[in-house]
Amino acid sequence: TQLLEQSPQFLSIQEGENLTVYCNSSSVFSSLQWYRQEPGEGPVLLVTVVTGGEVKKLKRLTFQFGDARKDSSLHITAAQTGDTGLYLCAGNSTGANSKLTFGKGITLSVRP
Amino acid sequence: AAGVIQSPRHLIKEKRETATLKCYPIPRHDTVYWYQQGPGQDPQFLISFYEKMQSDKGSIPDRFSAQQFSDYHSELNMSSLELGDSALYFCASSLVSSPAAVETQYFGPGTRLLVL
Numbered sequence: 001t002q003l004l005e006q007s008p009q010f011l012s013i014q015e016g017e018n019l020t021v022y023c024n025s026s027s028v029f030s031s032l033q034w035y036r037q038e039p040g041e042g043p044v045l046l047v048t049v050v051t052g053g054e055v056k057k058l059k060r061l062t063f064q065f066g067d068a069r070k071d072s073s074l075h076i077t078a079a080q081t082g083d084t085g086l087y088l089c090a091g092n093s094t095g096a097n098s099k100l101t102f103g104k105g106i107t108l109s110v111r112p
Numbered sequence: 113a114a115g116v117i118q119s120p121r122h123l124i125k126e127k128r129e130t131a132t133l134k135c136y137p138i139p140r141h142d143t144v145y146w147y148q149q150g151p152g153q154d155p156q157f158l159i160s161f162y163e164k165m166q167s168d169k170g171s172i173p174d175r176f177s178a179q180q181f182s183d184y185h186s187e188l189n190m191s192s193l194e195l196g197d198s199a200l201y202f203c204a205s206s207l208v209s210s211p212a213a214v215e216t217q218y219f220g221p222g223t224r225l226l227v228l
Contacts, residue, residue: 033216042116042202042219043155088154092215099145099168100204100217102154 003027004091004103012109016078021106023089024071032072033100034063035088043088079110114139116205116220124226125193133188133223137205143167144186145217146178149200161186162208193227200224 005024013019023032031050035043047056049065049072056063060083062075076083086107090100117136125131137144143162147155148171157170161180172178175193180186190197201224204217 031215035219040200040222040224042118042221045216045218048216090155090217098215099157099160099170100147100155101157104154 004089004101006087006089006103006106008106009104010107010109012111013079015081015110015112018075018077019079019108020073020075021087021108022071022073023103025091026070027091027093028069029091029093030069030098031092032065032069033090033092034072034074035090037086037088037105039086043090046087076108079108081110081112084108084110116203116218118201118203118220118223120223121221122224122226124228126228127193127195129193129227131190131193131225133190133201133203133225135186135188135203135205135220137184137186137203138207138218141205141207141218142184143206143208143215144180144184145204145206146172146186146188147202147204147219149202149222151199155202158188190225195227198225198227 033048034046037043047063052067052069054065060077086105088105090102119134145160146158149155158172160168164180178188200222202222204219206217
């Protein structure tokens, strides 16, 4: 069974601070996706990373895929209250037509 | 851009009743996935279809069945509902044969099922 461990599980920071959260596994993934989910809503895709060592930027969010494609990180610069939410990472193990394995998620709270 | 559509958004049923959840994938997407998310839990894969054929099966109870139709929409049929079936049910769609060769799943807004 492939597992994705996300850390920290909960994070509360002040607006304007930087933060980094992690998604780790002992398994190799062909791709890894980060989603953000609001309560009662569907996960919204933020990014897909495919290549080991890949770095993708989405405004103030920077995503990195580990060289061995087993782990990923999300760095947020100058967090805003609108960044508050649940961040899920999900791995795709065998390429096309493959189910996603989700981590438990990171609940981020950005205080004004 | 068109997104994944799910209906109904909310559903209340009694124990032992049946429910049908519908999913309309993003146009031209050929694959549909169903996930179940319990309160405070991460989404768990149930079943998937590619080109109208079942492609993978996860932790889906025998009381549940699903299919994908010729127009690529999918339905999840749930019978003999139990209290523990109360959850958010998400459908996701993807284009397996994407020219970029990177499959990404896009999720719908979900159906919240409450079994009383």
